[in-house]
Amino acid sequence: MDFIPYGKQYIDEEDISSLIETLKSPYLTTGPKVKEFENKICEFTNAKYAVAVSNGTAALHLASLILLNENDKVLTTPNSFLATSNAILYLGAKPVFVDICEDGNINLDLCDEELKRDSSIKAIYVVHFSGNPINQNKLKYLKETYNIKILEDCAHSLGATFENINAGSCIYSDLSILSFHPVKHLTTGEGGAITTNNEEFYKKxxxxxxxxxxxxxxxxxxxxxxxxxxxxxxxxxxxxxxxxYRITDFQCALGLSQFKKLNNFIKRRKDIAKNYDKAFLSTIVKPLYNFDGNSSYHLYVVKVNFEKLNITKAELFNKMRVKNIGLQLHYIPINKQPFYKNIGYGNENTPIMDNYYEECFSLPMYPSLSSDEQNYVIKTLLKVLK
Incomplete structure (x- = not known):
C-alpha cells in the first residue's frame, strides 16, 4: 500500500488544461480570471462580495485591518492553526482564548459569559473547526446582544451549512475568510479569500x-x-x-476548474465520514462529532482514551507511519505555544481543549481516498490500538 497522507489535493486533466490556457493568455495577474473567481465564490457562499488574495493568512490579516484597532480584545479559540490568532496580534490587538466544546468549536456560551463580564471586548473570531459550522443562532444572539464585530474563519468549512445558512455567507458576521491550500476543499495552490455583505468593507x-x-x-x-x-x-x-496580497490569474483559473468538482468533492468527504462513523461504532475510537450532514469534513477527527491503553499517541503515530498511514494532530493549543507563553498566555482555564489535545487526532480524509485505502486505515488503526 502506497503512503496515505491525512489530506491531499485532487488535480485532473481539466484543471491542468485550464491552467495552461491561462498561462498562454495575456494576463498572469490582475486579469479577468480573478474577478471571475470572486464571482464564483459569491455564487457558492451567497455572500454579496468576495476579495481573493494570496493565501488564507493574508485574508485573516486584511480582515483584521478592517475590524480591529490596537489593544482591542478579541475572543477566539485555542483550537485552530496559528494564523487565526496571529492576525489579531498583527494589529496590536489582544486575543482572549476561550475553551472549546466537545465538537472542537469555540464555546459560544462561554463567549457570552466573557462578554457579560467584560464590556471592553470588541470582537469574536470563530473557527468552523474541521468543517463543522458554528451555531449561527448563537452567533446572531451575540452580535445583536453585544453589538460586537464577528469574523468567521471558514478555512475548513467551504460547503458546510447550518440550517440552510452557507459557510462564508456572513449572515451574522461582518467578514468570513476562506483558504485554498492543497488540503482544503478546493485548491489554487496557495490562495484565500474574504467574503462580506458590506460594500464599504469590500472597497477597502x-x-x-x-x-x-x-x-x-x-x-x-x-x-x-x-x-x-x-x-x-x-x-x-x-x-x-x-x-x-494579490492572487494570480492562473491560480484563479485552477480554482474555477476546481469549483466544477466541488460538490462532488464534498459529497465524497461526507461519504468517507459516514463510512468511518459506521466502522468505529462500538469501538474504542470515537468520532469527534456524529455525522449530521452539516459539516463539509475538511478533517475527520477521532478521540481515543490513551490512558486506558498500553500505547501513547506518539507511539500510535509512529506505528501507523510504518504502516504507510499518515495521521495528524489538529491542533496544538495555540495559547501553549512558546511564543504565546512568552507574551503571557498559557494559564487559561481550557480543560476541554487540554483533554482534546491528549486524546484527539485526524485520520486521512480527501476525495480521492479509495474505499480500499479507507478500509486499510480502519483495520490498521484498530489493530495497532489493540
Whole structure:
C-alpha cells in the first residue's frame, strides 16, 4: 500500500488544461480570471462580495485591518492553526482564548459569559473547526446582544451549512475568510479569500490588497487631470498602507476548474465520514462529532482514551507511519505555544481543549481516498490500538 497522507489535493486533466490556457493568455495577474473567481465564490457562499488574495493568512490579516484597532480584545479559540490568532496580534490587538466544546468549536456560551463580564471586548473570531459550522443562532444572539464585530474563519468549512445558512455567507458576521491550500476543499495552490455583505468593507479590502492604491475617486484633482479636464491615464493614489496580497490569474483559473468538482468533492468527504462513523461504532475510537450532514469534513477527527491503553499517541503515530498511514494532530493549543507563553498566555482555564489535545487526532480524509485505502486505515488503526 502506497503512503496515505491525512489530506491531499485532487488535480485532473481539466484543471491542468485550464491552467495552461491561462498561462498562454495575456494576463498572469490582475486579469479577468480573478474577478471571475470572486464571482464564483459569491455564487457558492451567497455572500454579496468576495476579495481573493494570496493565501488564507493574508485574508485573516486584511480582515483584521478592517475590524480591529490596537489593544482591542478579541475572543477566539485555542483550537485552530496559528494564523487565526496571529492576525489579531498583527494589529496590536489582544486575543482572549476561550475553551472549546466537545465538537472542537469555540464555546459560544462561554463567549457570552466573557462578554457579560467584560464590556471592553470588541470582537469574536470563530473557527468552523474541521468543517463543522458554528451555531449561527448563537452567533446572531451575540452580535445583536453585544453589538460586537464577528469574523468567521471558514478555512475548513467551504460547503458546510447550518440550517440552510452557507459557510462564508456572513449572515451574522461582518467578514468570513476562506483558504485554498492543497488540503482544503478546493485548491489554487496557495490562495484565500474574504467574503462580506458590506460594500464599504469590500472597497477597502480591494484597496488594502494592492498596496493601498486607489485608481478612482481621486483626492488631488490638480494631479489627476490635465489642463483640459482629461484624466491622466497613468495616475493613481495611495490612500492607505496596504500590502501586495494579490492572487494570480492562473491560480484563479485552477480554482474555477476546481469549483466544477466541488460538490462532488464534498459529497465524497461526507461519504468517507459516514463510512468511518459506521466502522468505529462500538469501538474504542470515537468520532469527534456524529455525522449530521452539516459539516463539509475538511478533517475527520477521532478521540481515543490513551490512558486506558498500553500505547501513547506518539507511539500510535509512529506505528501507523510504518504502516504507510499518515495521521495528524489538529491542533496544538495555540495559547501553549512558546511564543504565546512568552507574551503571557498559557494559564487559561481550557480543560476541554487540554483533554482534546491528549486524546484527539485526524485520520486521512480527501476525495480521492479509495474505499480500499479507507478500509486499510480502519483495520490498521484498530489493530495497532489493540
Amino acid at each position: 479590502l480591494l484597496e488594502l490588497r494592492t498596496h493601498g492604491i486607489n485608481r478612482e475617486n481621486f483626492l488631488h484633482k490638480q494631479m489627476s487631470e490635465d489642463k483640459k479636464g482629461n484624466i491622466n491615464p497613468w495616475y493613481y493614489e495611495m490612500h492607505s498602507l496596504g500590502f501586495n
